[in-house]
Amino acid sequence: MIHLVRRDRASRRMAVAAPLLALLAAILSNLLLFVTMGKDPAAVFYALLLEPFLSWSSFSEVLLKTGPLLLIAQGLAIGFRAKVFNIGAEGQFILGAIFASAIPVYFPQATGGWIWPAMLVMGAIGGALWAVVPAFWRVRLNANEILVTLMMSLIAVQLLNYLLLGPWKDPMGFNFPQSVMFQYDAMIPILLPGTRVNASILLAFLAALLAWIYMQRSFGGYQFLVGGLAPKAATYAGFSQSRAIWLSLLIGGFAAGLAGAAEVAGPIGQLQRSISTGYGYAAIIVAYLGGLHPLGIVASAFLMAALYIGGDNAMVSADLPVAAVRVFQGSLLVCYLAAITFVRFRLVRTKVAPA
Amino acid sequence: MSGIEFILAGMLAAATPFLLAALGELVVERAGVLNLGLEGMMALGAAIGFIVVYEGGGHVAAFVAAGFAGVGLALIFAGLALGLRANQVAVGLAVGILGQGLSSLVGNSYESLTITGLPKLAFPGLSDLPVVGGMFVQDIVVWLSLVATAAIWAMFRYSRLGLVLRAIGENPTAARAIGYRVIALRLWAVVFGGAMAGFAGAYAATVYTPLWADGMIAGRGWIALALVVFGTWLTGRIFFGALLFGALSLASLVAQTEGWAVPSQLLSSLPYIVTIVVLGIITSNKKLLKLNGVASLGETFGP
Numbered sequence: 185m186i187h188l189v190r191r192d193r194a195s196r197r198m199a200v201a202a203p204l205l206a207l208l209a210a211i212l213s214n215l216l217l218f219v220t221m222g223k224d225p226a227a228v229f230y231a232l233l234l235e236p237f238l239s240w241s242s243f244s245e246v247l248l249k250t251g252p253l254l255l256i257a258q259g260l261a262i263g264f265r266a267k268v269f270n271i272g273a274e275g276q277f278i279l280g281a282i283f284a285s286a287i288p289v290y291f292p293q294a295t296g297g298w299i300w301p302a303m304l305v306m307g308a309i310g311g312a313l314w315a316v317v318p319a320f321w322r323v324r325l326n327a328n329e330i331l332v333t334l335m336m337s338l339i340a341v342q343l344l345n346y347l348l349l350g351p352w353k354d355p356m357g358f359n360f361p362q363s364v365m366f367q368y369d370a371m372i373p374i375l376l377p378g379t380r381v382n383a384s385i386l387l388a389f390l391a392a393l394l395a396w397i398y399m400q401r402s403f404g405g406y407q408f409l410v411g412g413l414a415p416k417a418a419t420y421a422g423f424s425q426s427r428a429i430w431l432s433l434l435i436g437g438f439a440a441g442l443a444g445a446a447e448v449a450g451p452i453g454q455l456q457r458s459i460s461t462g463y464g465y466a467a468i469i470v471a472y473l474g475g476l477h478p479l480g481i482v483a484s485a486f487l488m489a490a491l492y493i494g495g496d497n498a499m500v501s502a503d504l505p506v507a508a509v510r511v512f513q514g515s516l517l518v519c520y521l522a523a524i525t526f527v528r529f530r531l532v533r534t535k536v537a538p539a
Numbered sequence: 540m541s542g543i544e545f546i547l548a549g550m551l552a553a554a555t556p557f558l559l560a561a562l563g564e565l566v567v568e569r570a571g572v573l574n575l576g577l578e579g580m581m582a583l584g585a586a587i588g589f590i591v592v593y594e595g596g597g598h599v600a601a602f603v604a605a606g607f608a609g610v611g612l613a614l615i616f617a618g619l620a621l622g623l624r625a626n627q628v629a630v631g632l633a634v635g636i637l638g639q640g641l642s643s644l645v646g647n648s649y650e651s652l653t654i655t656g657l658p659k660l661a662f663p664g665l666s667d668l669p670v671v672g673g674m675f676v677q678d679i680v681v682w683l684s685l686v687a688t689a690a691i692w693a694m695f696r697y698s699r700l701g702l703v704l705r706a707i708g709e710n711p712t713a714a715r716a717i718g719y720r721v722i723a724l725r726l727w728a729v730v731f732g733g734a735m736a737g738f739a740g741a742y743a744a745t746v747y748t749p750l751w752a753d754g755m756i757a758g759r760g761w762i763a764l765a766l767v768v769f770g771t772w773l774t775g776r777i778f779f780g781a782l783l784f785g786a787l788s789l790a791s792l793v794a795q796t797e798g799w800a801v802p803s804q805l806l807s808s809l810p811y812i813v814t815i816v817v818l819g820i821i822t823s824n825k826k827l828l829k830l831n832g833v834a835s836l837g838e839t840f841g842p
Contacts, residue, residue, distance in 0.1 A: 188624065188841065269628055317815065325819040326828070330575065330628070331765050332818065335811040338758045342811075346804035465636060472629060507643030507753075514579075514637030518615060521630055525623040 188529040198527040203473055203484065206520035213519075214512050218504065227502040232494035232512075235501075242493055244379035248451060249489035252277070252443035254388040256467035257485055258395040259439025261476045263432030265399070267412040270433055272318065272333025273440040274464025275340030276311035280441025281448045282344060283310025285455040288366040289352050299369040303449045304384075304442060311441015312434050314340065319433040323426045329433065337464065348457060363455040372449050384446035389482075391439060396478035408432070440464060461492070462510065469517045475524075488513070542793040546786050548673025551681050554785025556581070556743040556756075558684055560763035561770070561777050562691050563735025568767055569695070570728035571708035573837035575631025576616055577736050578760030579638020580609045584740030586646035589751045592654045598745060602680075605741035606734040612638050613733025617726050624839045635760075642753075649751045656749040680742050692774035704728060708833040711840045721840060736760065758811060765814045769821055771831040784810055 211233070215225045236246050256273045263270045270276075284307035287299060318332040348361035357364070372382040399405035411418040411428045419425065447459055470488050474481030495509030560577055567574050584605035591601035616634045619625040660682065662675035695701035703724065707714040711721045743759065744751060762784060770777030791806035822828060 271632060321815065321819050325823040326825060327815075327818045327822040328768070331761060331768075332815055334761050335758070335765075335815050338761075338811045339808045342804040342808040346802050349804075350802065468632060469636070505644055505647040507640055507647055510640030511637065511644050512640075514633060514635075514640045517629075517633035518619065518637055521619055521625045521633055522623055525619075525625055529624070 186531055186533050188525070189532045191528055191530055194527050195530075199475065199524075202523035202527060203475070203480070203520060206473070206516060206523045207487070209519040209523070210512060210516040213515055214508075217511070218508070223502055223504060228498050228504055231498035231501045231504075232491070235497045236490040236493040241379070242497070244376060244381050246486070246489045246493050247376075247381050247385060248379070249492050250486050251385040251388045251450075252447055252463050253467055253470050253488050254385075254482060254485035255391050255443040255446075256436075256440045256463060257470035257474065257481050258388075258391045258478060259436040260467055261471040261474070261478070261481055262395065262399065262405075262408065263436050264471055265412050265476050266408040266428045266432050267415075268322075268429050268432035269330045270315065270318070270333050270436040271330055271468060272315070272335075272337040272464070273436060273467050274460060274462070275333070275337030276314045276437040276440035277444035277447075277460050277464050278337075278340040278344050279314040279437075280307035280311040280444025281455060281459045282347065282444075283307050283313075283441065284445030285352070285363055285366075285448050288370040289363050289455070292364055292367060295367070295369050297369065299367075300372050300449050303370060304372075304387075304445045307445020307448075308438045308442040311439070311444060312437040314441070315433040315437025319430050322429050322433075329429070333433075344455075344457065344459075348455065352455065354454075361457055365454045366449070370449055371453060372446060380451045382446075382450045384450055387442065387446070388485075392478050392482050395481075399478055440467075466492075466513055469513050472517060473520050542797065544670055544673055545793055546789045547671055548676065549789045550782055550785040551674060551677055551685075552747055552785070553788050554781040555681050555684050556739045556747060556759050557763050557766060557784050558688065558778065558781035559739035559742060560736050560760055561766040561781060562684075562687060562774070563732035563739070564763060564767050565770075565772060565774065565777060566691065566704065566735075567728050567732035568833055568836055569708050569772060570704045570725045571711060571833055571835040571838070571840070572620065572725050572729055573627045573631065574613070574616060574634075574729060574732055575628060575764065576612060576634035576638060577631075577732075577764055578756060578758070579635035579642070580612045580733055580736035581638075581740035581743070581760040581763075582642035582754075582756045583608045583612060583638045583645075584737030585744035585756055586642040586649075586740075586751070587737075588741030589654065589744040589749075590645065590649060592745045592749075593649060593652060593751075598657055601745050602738055602741045605737040607737070609733035609735070609737025609740070610730050611733075613729050613736075616733070617729045620839070621722050621725055621729070624841045627837050627839065639754075642756075646751050646753060650753060651750070653750040654745060656746045678746055680738075680746055688774060688778050695774060708835060711835055725840075739763070762810060762814055765818055769817055771821065771827055772833060773831060784813075787813060 218228045219225050236242050260270055260273055284303035287303050314336055317336055318329045321327040321332045322329045352363045354362055354364045372384050375381050375383050407423040408428055411423055411425055448455055452459055466488055470484045471481060474484035491509060491512060495506060498504040499506055560581055564577055587608040588601040588605035591604045592598060612634050616630055620627045620630040657678040659676045659678050665675040666672050703719055707719060707721045707724050715721045766777055766780045769780040787810050791809055794801060794806055795803055
């Protein structure tokens with residue numbers, strides 16, 4: 185009989201090893217899956233996990249995708265630590281993209297260096313506004329934020345479709361559901377010449393730094409942590425739970441909205457249906473995989489970005505459907521959640537079944 | 540056929556995916572477990588069910604296979620959330636993402652293909668009634684779902700099993716102290732919930748709209764989760780909630796065909812908007828939740 189026994193203290197070694205073990209388990213189980221699908225495992229492994237790092241051009245694309253994932257996940261992790269489960273970052277990202285696009289859509293002739301920064305500000309506001317509903321519902325109406333944030337995401341997708349098929353459709357766009365291409369001044373300046381990596385990645389790293397300072401070094405972050413781990417203790421200590429909920433959701437929405445704005449003002453350059461390839465959901469995995477720790481999330485965002493690029497490669501070279509990346513992401517989180525059990529517990533084998 | 544007749548005739552079928560998934564989740568939550576992976580379980584059930592019918596296996600095999608697909612994901616959920624005592628919210632999300640990914644993956648080469656659904660069976664006599672007659676012409680799965688609703692209602696109302704399930708959801712420590720095997724019972728509840736979610740998905744993809752499109756579950760699993768809260772964990776109320784959402788999804792179709800000057804995207808978001816509004820109304824009544832809620836819902840439990 186094997187059973188779990190709580191450790192006297194959390195194992196630091198396991199905490200570091202868990203994501204790596206999870207990655208290994210996910211790689212093995214997915215390669216097995218691809219073999220049963222009749223794909224060549226070596227080709228998939230090469231395309232998915234090695235190729236993203238082998239050339240400067242694909243590595244720069246990994247950096248490009250790291251930006252939004254890092255930004256969104258840092259915002260979400262703050263809430264997750266306080267047990268506020270905002271799973272609607274996808275919708276907040278879309279609203280950020282919509283709010284940011286309003287400037288170039290309504291002022292397509294405008295010029296000046298103020299445009300892209302204004303778009304980023306608009307995007308962050310849009311994302312935060314979309315999170316107001318779940319925050320109000322949770323604090324005032326006692327409604328579960330998981331369901332409300334998710335519903336808000338589904339509504340955001342419909343809103344995006346409405347704008348792209350209706351008022352914001354490019355009149356010269358051959359009826360495609362997309363906005364006009366944005367003017368030059370609506371684009372965030374390129375950071376690394378010859379690539380698509382723009383200055384918004386600096387914002388993502390800045391967000392990581394701020395999150396680290398806030399969560400690890402400030403009293404406010406400590407209040408969050410206590411609120412999540414021991415809500416009763418937090419209440420006795422006078423830490424406001426409503427404040428934690430409002431802050432968690434607004435920060436999460438703000439960061440996701442900023443990421444959405446940076447996407448339309450960056451690599452995409454217009455508002456279109458495919459502005460988000462599931463970043464909002466992938467960022468949930470990124471946040472957990474990084475142990476909800478600001479520095480861990482930097483690593484996990486980079487890994488997830490590489491998986492996206494590797495998935496694109498594998499689609500071309502190993503004929504792997506794009507959905508395989510989502511399966512990989514899902515199984516990675518499953519494996520991680522299994523692995524972190526052993527941070528707090530250890531397996532003990534007993535000869536007799538416990539009474 | 541007038542709009543009202545259309546809605547009356549179709550709402551049971553439209554409600555069935557919500558109903559089946561929500562009934563399964565009701566049993567799971569009554570036992571004290573929160574399974575947020577419902578959407579993914581439905582999506583995988585839908586894909587597997589569609590493929591079985593498309594490849595000529597027939598509807599019975601399709602539902603069985605979809606049920607097993609749901610159970611497969613439910614076992615992963617149970618292994619982590621019950622066996623390894625991981626956070627139920629996180630595990631539910633993970634299994635949901637995995638299920639949706641697997642659904643897209645296996646359904647990849649079937650995109651936009653269609654199949655034939657199931658024939659409608661008329662309830663003799665009642666089906667000839669004016670206006671409401673259409674309600675009594677339904678496919679076999681709808682009729683069986685009604686039976687399942689009654690059976691689950693009776694189980695919670697009258698049977699020992701229903702009482703035991705509620706006990707392990709209310710106070711697992713006390714239930715174990717008097718000799719019930721909490722984890723084993725919760726495991727069975729989760730397996731049942733997975734099978735029902737698989738059936739719900741199969742119904743959506745092989746009977747209600749017999750075609751395959753990636754993402755066709757479109758939030759119905761999440762609405763089913765909300766329905767359990769709307770129904771304050773009571774079978775009868777969940778049934779009427781499911782009917783309401785069935786009618787709502789048809790109302791948007793009626794509005795479109797009647798040419799109302801409302802953007803179709805607004806009509807498509809109507810179920811989501813209604814979910815948010817109703818959720819707020821129900822949950823703001825704390826007394827109602829306290830009276831009917833499940834005390835240990837979502838909490839990990841271990842020896």
